[in-house]
Amino acid sequence: MTNNSTFQENRNPLPLARSLVLVGLMGAGKTTIGRRLASEIGVRFVDSDNEIVEAAACSIPDIFEVYGEAIFRDLEKRVLLRLLGEEPMVIATGGGAFMNADIRAGISGKALSIWLRADIEVLLDRVSRRNNRPLLATGDKRAILERLIQERDPVYALADMVVDNNLGHHEKVVEHIMELLRQRQAL
Numbered sequence: 001m002t003n004n005s006t007f008q009e010n011r012n013p014l015p016l017a018r019s020l021v022l023v024g025l026m027g028a029g030k031t032t033i034g035r036r037l038a039s040e041i042g043v044r045f046v047d048s049d050n051e052i053v054e055a056a057a058c059s060i061p062d063i064f065e066v067y068g069e070a071i072f073r074d075l076e077k078r079v080l081l082r083l084l085g086e087e088p089m090v091i092a093t094g095g096g097a098f099m100n101a102d103i104r105a106g107i108s109g110k111a112l113s114i115w116l117r118a119d120i121e122v123l124l125d126r127v128s129r130r131n132n133r134p135l136l137a138t139g140d141k142r143a144i145l146e147r148l149i150q151e152r153d154p155v156y157a158l159a160d161m162v163v164d165n166n167l168g169h170h171e172k173v174v175e176h177i178m179e180l181l182r183q184r185q186a187l
C-alpha cells in the first residue's frame with residue numbers, strides 16, 4: 001500500500017466484489033466522494049493522480065510542463081491498469097482518464113464505473129479554489145470547461161452508473177451511490 005492510499009477502519013467492511021471507479025470532469029468531486037465511499041464500504045481509496053505524482057516524483061503541472069501531456073496520459077494508463085489488477089477498492093480518476101479506450105476496456109467487466117456529474121457553475125466554483133490543473137491554466141476556465149463538457153460528456157455517459165454531485169451534501173451522494181450499488185447487487 002502506498003502513502004497515497006487510505007484505508008479507513010470499518011469494523012464491518014462490506015463485500016465489494018469489484019473496484020468502483022469514479023470518472024467525470026475536474027471539480028466533479030471524485031476525490032471527496034471517493035474517499036467517503038471507500039470509508040463507508042471499508043475498502044482502500046486511491047486517487048490515481050496522487051499515484052502518478054508519487055511514481056513520477058513530480059507534480060502534475062510539472063509533468064505537463066516538462067514531459068508533456070502524452071507522457072502524463074501514458075503514466076495515467078499504467079497506474080490505472082495496475083490498480084485495476086489489485087483487490088477491490090475505490091479509485092478516483094483524473095478527469096481525462098476515461099477518455100482513454102484502453103482504460104475503459106480495463107474497467108469494463110473488472111470494475112464498475114460511476115460518472116460523477118455536476119453543473120458547470122458547480123465545476124467552476126470547485127476548480128477556482130485551486131490552481132493545480134494545467135488544462136485550465138491556458139485560458140478562460142469557463143470556456144475550457146464548456147469545451148471539455150462537449151467533448152467528454154458523451155464518453156462519460158458510457159459509465160455503468162451516473163450520479164449527480166451538485167448540492168454539496170456529500171453524505172447524501174454517498175448514500176445514493178450505496179443504494180445504487182445494492183440495487184445492482186454489487187455489495
Ligand code: S3P
Binds near residue numbers: 024030093134
Ligand atoms: C485532467 C484532470 C486532472 C488531472 C490532470 C488532467 C483532465 O484531475 O488528471 O490535470 O484531463 O481533466 P482531476 O479531474 O482530479 O482534477
